[in-house]
Amino acid sequence: MDLSALSLTELSDLQEQIKQEFKKRQKQEVVRAREQIIAIAQSVGVPLDELLGAGGGKVKTKTRKPVAVRYRHPDNSSLQWTGRGRQPQWVKDWLASGKSLDALGV
Template sequence: MIDKSELRKMSRKELEKLSNDVQKALTSAKAKDHREAKKAASKAAAEFGFSLGEIAEPASLPPGKAKKKAKTAKKPSKPAFANPANNAQTWTGKGRQPNWYRDQIAAGTAPEAMRIANQ
């Protein structure tokens, strides 16, 4: 192992060479670890009667079950309240209250009075 004091005495070229050697050693060690991990995983899969390739692939769907289709856009909610002063202004009752609704409530109008029939 190289001591810190030895590193301080080395030239830039020597340090760069050492750095390259360390990178090569790290790459080699990583490849070795990868091989050993793959070997251990294969052995573990074999204990259950599978090959590593069989468990690495996603399981196929049971017969008769199709993949779910992409979600379709939800239908917009039906309006539940209408502005008594302008029936074109409506609100579903979900989300933020529109200004006209808040103004009507502040003026004393009951929410049920603004409710649209057929709900």
């Protein structure tokens, strides 16, 4: 097809036809893909809703239980630390002042 012979209006019309054809073919591909997925699920005996369900094949992780507080500031009981992870600043300050971590134990 020689596009150089077409007028600007004809090119614009052709562009619109291409957009419409592209959308139509995309929809057809989605329908075909859906049909293939359904056929595969049926061939292995897995219900489609289970295949695409809420789990989505994700590995279930255990929910972590809260850890008991192991250290508490003697003057301010709202300052607490479980002993896991980074030391809070108040623990670092406590240790920097020469006091022991055992003194904070619950």
